[in-house]
Amino acid sequence: MLQVESISYSISDKQILDDISFSVAQGQFIGVIGPNGSGKSTMLKIIYRHLKQTSGLVTLFEKDLLQFPQKELAQNIAVVSQEAPVLFDFTVKELVMMGRTPYKKWLASDKNEDYAIVSDSMRLANITHLANRYFSELSGGEKKRVLLARALAQQANILILDEPTNHLDIEHQYQLMDLVRELPITIVAALHDLNLAAGYCDELLVMKDGALFQSGTPEEVLTKETLQEVFRVNAFVSKNPFTEKLHLFFYTEQ
Numbered sequence: 096m097l098q099v100e101s102i103s104y105s106i107s108d109k110q111i112l113d114d115i116s117f118s119v120a121q122g123q124f125i126g127v128i129g130p131n132g133s134g135k136s137t138m139l140k141i142i143y144r145h146l147k148q149t150s151g152l153v154t155l156f157e158k159d160l161l162q163f164p165q166k167e168l169a170q171n172i173a174v175v176s177q178e179a180p181v182l183f184d185f186t187v188k189e190l191v192m193m194g195r196t197p198y199k200k201w202l203a204s205d206k207n208e209d210y211a212i213v214s215d216s217m218r219l220a221n222i223t224h225l226a227n228r229y230f231s232e233l234s235g236g237e238k239k240r241v242l243l244a245r246a247l248a249q250q251a252n253i254l255i256l257d258e259p260t261n262h263l264d265i266e267h268q269y270q271l272m273d274l275v276r277e278l279p280i281t282i283v284a285a286l287h288d289l290n291l292a293a294g295y296c297d298e299l300l301v302m303k304d305g306a307l308f309q310s311g312t313p314e315e316v317l318t319k320e321t322l323q324e325v326f327r328v329n330a331f332v333s334k335n336p337f338t339e340k341l342h343l344f345f346y347t348e349q
């Protein structure tokens with residue numbers, strides 16, 4: 096459904112992304128991993144059209160992403176980015192309702208259906224108790240969950256998450272990953288926690304220095320050799336005895 100073809104991106108002669116290609120099938124959970132500065136966020140920003148590639152093509156349902164009208168784009172792609180928006184005067188409930196904007200006519204009022212979706216999204220993101228609080232007064236992790244609820248309310252085909260577990264305590268990290276995995280939609284998520292990536296993703300894209308270093312299943316890409324070359328750490332690759340998923344132990348020589 097989503098096709099990225101030879102994407103490059105430069106800012107004032109500095110090449111940030113270099114000839115990246117991959118495709119995402121409907122319903123897949125794709126993890127984007129790579130060291131700091133390897134280009135994960137920039138690539139995601141191109142996919143949700145916050146940035147425009149310098150060259151290459153992104154298509155969604157075989158249509159050039161740049162040709163989508165804004166409203167149609169928002170019906171297809173929802174985002175929880177790293178940057179929390181500055182929205183001082185809004186309550187949580189109001190903010191989650193903004194997720195319904197792509198479905199509304201100009202100045203139309205909210206319908207019962209919208210209220211039901213907002214309420215459902217808040218319940219899924221575990222923020223119902225925060226409904227009447229002001230967004231600006233929430234903790235980092237609470238804000239993250241509110242932004243997730245807003246993205247859920249958008250009911251898009253693709254959910255893009257840029258380090259979604261950042262700021263979340265361990266319970267909420269797993270809750271979020273469980274929740275998004277169960278959604279009947281396509282997920283593309285930049286993740287720093289490689290064990291979460293291994294436990295939840297169908298496929299991983301490994302970024303290094305702005306290029307796609309490797310892609311494949313967690314078992315294919317999370318090898319001792321790749322981890323050494325891309326992340327410069329020693330890793331012992333094992334299995335989580337409870338989930339049977341791949342599990343990594345990291346160590347240094349010191």
Ligand SMILES: Nc1ncnc2c1ncn2[C@@H]1O[C@H](COP(=O)(O)OP(=O)(O)OP(=O)(O)O)[C@@H](O)[C@H]1O
Nearest residue numbers: 106109111129130131132133134135136137138302
């Ligand atoms: N607006 C910009 N101007 C100049 N350089 C930029 C700009 N945005 C990003 N970069 C550079 O592009 C590279 C990739 O950045 P990006 O944020 O995509 O990396 P990342 O993999 O998401 O990193 P992190 O894990 O630290 O979030 C970095 O070297 C960054 O400094």
